[in-house]
Amino acid sequence: MPELRASALVDAPVAAVAGALLDTSLITGFGVKVPGALLCLGDVLTGPFGVTLTVTRADLSGVSAAGDFLELHTDLVVTGAGTMVIDRVAWTTVGGVVGRFADITVGRGMALRVLEKRSALLARRCEELSAARIVVGAAIVRNGRLLAQQRAYPESHAGQWELPGGRVEDGEKPEEALARECAEELGVSVVVGEQVGPDVPLKQDMILRIHAAELVGGEPEALEHNAVRWLTADEVPGVDWLPADRVLVPALQALLT
């Protein structure tokens, strides 16, 4: 399988770059049809000439999509100077000698131009998101189960599930905001730990950032939500999550196994 590679250094943490990569506005400009605003594992992308690709990886290590004769991989490598973004395009050449000639003269040039343009869009999106408002969420695990809560409002999201948390207020650190929101929403105290998964873009100027959190006081109660529920690893993918949380399902499941 011929393969083409291109790499670029982005001046942003890996969680920010991994999240920006999930923003489908980075690829829709190239005539790719996508199911939603964010790339999720298992999504089917339709490209020019009806080429279809299934997303096979979307996590902190990067994104991959594969079809019958085309594979796209973006690998992320943490360096001292930022995040190295390595794009790989691999394909099967069709049409014998003529096909191989077209590959070399047209295909590779086109692919390189697309990668270059996307790389510039990615760098710009990372810069935009570095100034974004942060919504923090807590991945609280007890006895191998994850705590989720069901939204009561607004109407468009009522009934859907999310992680406890909310907006970081001015002058507040994300960890402080998370502890405050857990107390307000659930009546519990938590100790905030490491980030889980990428920074997920919520809209132009807002991201969702999840931290592992340990329950250290109180029993969770739905004080502002419809309900709370402890989910097993098997139950996590089947829940009607808010769209941004759906992206985080593999990272949340990994916490439970």
Ligand SMILES: Nc1nc2c([nH]c(=O)n2[C@H]2C[C@H](O)[C@@H](COP(=O)(O)OP(=O)(O)OP(=O)(O)O)O2)c(=O)[nH]1
């Ligand atoms: N808390 C939380 N918010 C999420 C998650 N996923 C997700 O897309 N969001 C969105 C929903 C909202 O647009 C935004 C945060 O809203 P919020 O209503 O929880 O925040 P808040 O408590 O600071 O706001 P408010 O109720 O005072 O209006 O983030 C999640 O897992 N947890």
